[in-house]
């Protein structure tokens with residue numbers, strides 16, 4: 619078997635094109651504010667890519683860049699100002715924050731109506747109650763990739779590896795809401811390979827390059843690889859050993875070009891949703 623490669627860049631283009639049509643019908647375009655603290659090179663690239671897509675879609679977009687030594691009160695004041703700014707529809711604070719800042723206290727401050735990445739306690743609470751509204755962008759992108767590929771979810775056995783608040787937990791919940799039986803693994807899981815082997819759908823969100831080996835995967839499994847890791851050779855690698863996986867699985871996302879572009883597409887959809895509701 620040779621896997622079908624799920625092209626996230628192509629799907630993201632389709633999502634963005636469909637959204638652009640809806641944006642053109644709005645009298646005032648949606649407005650996204652992105653807050654970046656410090657000069658982490660990966661974060662700078664992510665923020666730049668988000669700005670590029672937002673501008674292409676005709677959104678109003680502003681980036682607030684604060685120095686790495688910004689204090690928590692100062693950052694919270696910046697978030698408060700965006701909350702109060704009636705011209706801003708959606709706010710994203712780019713993570714990770716420098717270590718001296720408590721990301722929870724900053725995220726807790728974002729107005730849930732402007733929660734572009736579905737990460738505030740209110741958004742997460744709704745998701746956990748089975749009433750998803752503004753959903754975290756990367757998990758939403760994973761589900762959209764499965765849906766677009768026509769992967770049936772009801773009754774399927776899925777494994778999620780990783781339990782972060784921004785990816786692992788919400789994606790596990792979304793799969794469960796889509797009627798998968800979800801096995802949720804993490805750094806303390808015993809026999810990770812055994813758990814992965816039993817799954818028909820594998821979502822890897824770990825941050826360890828090529829942790830999941832080809833021979834861990836069931837024949838015909840569908841693999842969504844969220845990981846973005848810089849290998850020793852300088853190349854980007856996923857959490858799944860791609861070359862080993864391709865002959866075994868039925869579908870797999872590449873890294874780069876899989877989940878990454880879908881994260882941005884879902885951010886644009888969330889911004890549009892927040893904007894439409896505020897009008």
Ligand code: NAD
Nearest residue numbers: 756780781782785804805823824825844845846877878881
């Ligand atoms: P995180 O560090 O917050 O969480 C990683 C999780 O993996 C933890 O829950 C931990 O329990 C688990 N884990 C760590 N080592 C493990 C092991 N050996 N076995 C099993 N589980 C293990 O990371 P995150 O923010 O969730 O990101 C995960 C990966 O996804 C990273 O590579 C990150 O760069 C990438 N990411 C990609 C996108 C995207 O748009 N494609 C978005 C967010 C994160």
